[in-house]
Amino acid sequence: VGGFVCNLLVRPVAAKWFMTEEELVAERKLAHEKAQATTVTATAGNGVPSSPAIAALFWLFVGIPLAWGVYVTLQKAFVLFH
Numbered sequence: 001v002g003g004f005v006c007n008l009l010v011r012p013v014a015a016k017w018f019m020t021e022e023e024l025v026a027e028r029k030l031a032h033e034k035a036q037a038t039t040v041t042a043t044a045g046n047g048v049p050s051s052p053a054i055a056a057l058f059w060l061f062v063g064i065p066l067a068w069g070v071y072v073t074l075q076k077a078f079v080l081f082h
Helices: 002-009 021-037 052-081
Strands: none
């Protein structure tokens, strides 16, 4: 019922909030220029490139508990379905 009421309350967006064609072209040009100006590099937040060893260490820090959790889950699921 709540979703039905919410659907009834939805109204179209007023035309004043839409961009004109000229504004849209200008925004696309600006976004394109920004995308070309940026280079994708892995940085530590201060502009210094991060070390692959540190990245691997943190992936292990996350991956080992994740793998353990998946292993335990599969063990328990195997008991349920066996």
